[in-house]
Amino acid sequence: MKFRNFKMVDYVVYGRGSFDQLDEILAPRRKGDAPVIFFVDHYFEGKALVNRIPLRGKDKVIFVDVTYEPKTSYVDKLAAELKSEFGTVSGIIAIGGGSAMDLGKAVSLMMTNPGSSADYQGWDLVKLPGVYKAGIPTLSGTGAEVSRTTVLTGPTRKLGMNSDFTPFDQIVLDPALTANAPVNQRFYTGMDCYIHCIESLEGTYLNEFSKSYGEKALELCQYIFLEKDQWDEECDDKLMMASYAGGMSIAYSQVGVAHAVSYGLSFLLGTKHGIGNCIVMNHLEEYYPAGVEEFKRMVEKNKIDIPVGICKGLTDEQFDSMINVSLGMKPLWENALGKDWEKIMTREKLRALYERL
Template sequence: MVPRVIYGRGSFGQLADILLPKRRNSEAPFIFLVDDFFEGKELESRIPWLFNDLTIFISAAEEPKTEQVDALVAKIKNDFDELPSGIIGIGGGTVLDLSKAVAIMLNNKGGSEEYQGWDLVQKPALFHVGIPTISGTGAEVSRTAVLSGPERKLGINSDYTTFDQVVLDPDLVVTVPKDQWFFTGMDCFIHCVESLNGTYLNAFSQSYGEKAFDLCEEVFLGDLSPKEAEDKLMMASWHGGMSIAYSQVGVAHALSYGLSYVLGTKHGIGNCLVFQHLEEFYPEGVTLFKKMKEKHQIEFPKNVCANLPNSDLETMAQIALSMEPLWENALGKDWHQCIDQEKVVAIYKKI
C-alpha cells in the first residue's frame, strides 16, 4: 500500500515541505516528470524547484513504452553525477506509470523490459511521488507500471513499484476534457466490475471495489456539482485501484492490452471499446456502462478493427490471451476451456 497520502484542494502546495526532508544534498536533484499539457501553464510555476532539479515534460499521446523508460533513465544518469533524490510524477496514468518505472530502473540493472511481469524487481526503487491530474486509472495507488515492450504490453508489478507518497488534489483535474474524463472514469468503473465479479475477490478487495463502484454511479449517473464530481471520482480512482491491487482485473483489460499493443489505442478508450461487447461476461456492468455513455453523450470510434489483416487480429488475441492472471480472475482456473483465440478475434471484429 502507499505509505503516505495527503488529500484536499490546494494540497499540491505542500509538495515543497514533502520533498525537503527527502533531499539528500544539493547535487542529488529531484526529477519532475510532468504531462506536457502543463508546459507554460500555471502549474509549471508552482513546481518547487531547488538547486539543479530538472523538469522533463512527457507527452501522454501514446501509452508508455519500455524504450521510453530506458531513454529517460539513460538521460538522467548521463546528466547527473549522483542518483536523484527522487522522481515526482505529475500527470495521468501514462506519466505516473513512467515515473514508477523510472524510479525502479534507476536502482536496478538492465532494461525495463526484463522486469515486465510479477515480482521480478530485486532492489527498491528511488523515492517517488505520484500526483494525478486526472482521475480513474488508479495508477496513483497500484503496484504496477504498465508498459508496452518490444514483445508485449505488461506491467512491472512489484511491491517496489508503489509510490512512497501520493498527493491527491482535486484542483488539478479541472482542466480535463469531457471525453477524456469519461474514458478514464470508465477505466475506474471497469476496474470495479472486473474485481467484484472475479474469482480472486476477497473481503479486503471487495470493500474497496464496492465503494468505488458506488462512487462511479454517483459521478456518472447522479446529479452532482462539478466540484462534488471531481472529489468523488478522485476517491473512486483510489478505491478502485486498491481493489484491483488485492484482486485483479479481467476480460476487458486483457483485450484492451491487445488493442494497445497493435494499434496504440489509449488504455481508457481501449477498455471502453472492448467493454461494450462483453455482456456475456459482465451483463449488469455493461448495462450500466451503456447508460453512462448515453447520459453523457459520448461517441466511440467506429470500425476500429474492421479492416485489420488477420495477422494483426491474431497478434492482438495472442497478447490478450497471454494475460493469464486476468483470465483466471474472470473465468476461473479452467479458463482455457471457456475462451480461445477464435472467440477473442470475434470480439475484436465487433469493435
C-alpha cells in the same frame, strides 16, 4: 492457503490545495545536491500548474510525452539521460494522468536496476528498490496512484512491472488539479475506474478486502455518472476517491476481460487505455451483463461517442499479435473466468470478439 502480503503506498495526502505542500513533503527526501526530477504530462507545458512546482537547486522539469502509452524504450532513454546528466537523483515526482505516473514509477526503478525495463515486464522480477518516487494525479480513474504495477509496451508485449518495489512512496491527491480536464478524457479515465469495479466485484479472486473498496468506488461512479446532472467540484472530489478505492480493490484481486482485451488493442493500435477499455466494455454483455447495461446508460447520459470498427481491415497476423498479448494476461483471465479459462476463451472466440470492436 497463502495470503498476499500487500505493499501499499507509504504516505497519502488528500485535499484541495494539498499540492502546495509538495515543497515541505520533499524537503526530508533530498540527498545533498542530487536533484528532484519532475515528470510532467506534456499537456501542462506553458500552463499555470508548472509555475507552482517547488524547484530547488538542480531540480529539473521534464515534460513527458504521453501521446502514446509508455514504451520500454522511452523509459530506458529517460533513465539513461538522468544517469548521464546527474549520476543519481533524490527522487522522481510524476504529475499527470496514468501514463505520466507509470513513467515515473518505471524510471525510478530503472535508476537502480540493471538492463532494460523490458527485462522486468512480469510479476516480481524487479530486485532492487528504485529511487524515491511520488505520484500526483491530474486525472482520476486509472488507479495508477495506488497500483503495484507500471504498465509498459515492450518489444513483444504490453505488460506491467508488477512488484513490491513499484508502488509510490508518496501520493498527493488534490482534486483541484483535475478541474479543467477535457470532458471526453475525464469520462474515459472515470470509466477505467468503473470497469475496475465491475471486473473486481464479479471476479473469482474477490474477497472482503477488495469488495469493500470496490463497492464504495462503484457507488461513487454511479452517483457521478448517472445521478449528477452537472459536473462540479463535488464530482472531482468523489472521482478522485473512487479512483483510489478502485485501485485498492484491484490491487488485492485483479481486473478482467475488458482489460485483458484492451491490452491487445493498445499494443497493436496504440489505443489509449481508458478509451480502449470503453471500446471493449461496449461488447462484453456475455461476461458482465448488468455492468455493460449500466455502462451504456452512462455513455448516453454523458453524451460520449465510443469509437466502433477500429479492428476493420486488420490482417491475420495483426489479429494474432493482439490475441497473443491478450492471452498472456493470465491472472486477468483467471480472475474473470476461473481456473479453466483457457477452455472458455479460445483463440477463435477472442478473434471473434476483436472483430466486433
